Amino acid sequence: MENTLFSKRDDSFVCENCGKNVPPLKYSSRNHCPFCLCSLHVDINPGDRAGECKGLMVPVAVRYDSKREFVITHKCKKCGFTRNNKSQKDDNRDLLIFLTNPYNITE
Numbered sequence: 186m187e188n189t190l191f192s193k194r195d196d197s198f199v200c201e202n203c204g205k206n207v208p209p210l211k212y213s214s215r216n217h218c219p220f221c222l223c224s225l226h227v228d229i230n231p232g233d234r235a236g237e238c239k240g241l242m243v244p245v246a247v248r249y250d251s252k253r254e255f256v257i258t259h260k261c262k263k264c265g266f267t268r269n270n271k272s273q274k275d276d277n278r279d280l281l282i283f284l285t286n287p288y289n290i291t292e
Contacts, residue, residue: 194232247284
């Protein structure tokens with residue numbers, strides 16, 4: 186059964202946190218910056234861009250899941266909302282590994 190609450194969005198953008206140009210992902214939807222791992226609180230449901238907050242979402246936790254993938258927990262600096270997101274192939278692996286240690290997280 187297909188998730189009807191997901192809207193595919195894979196646009197390029199300039200990261201609000203680090204200022205780098207982020208290219209489209211091409212094989213899935215781009216959710217966060219692959220350089221600094223930050224995102225924006227722009228969705229209610231993934232990809233819908235219906236959120237009103239627009240706050241910066243920072244990585245507050247990274248874990249390695251049973252599928253051997255990194256999962257990033259983002260927290261909005263403006264309203265405190267949290268959401269989990271899968272890492273992508275081009276994400277900064279050194280930063281992902283560094284953030285798996287909770288002592289390395291700063292909000």
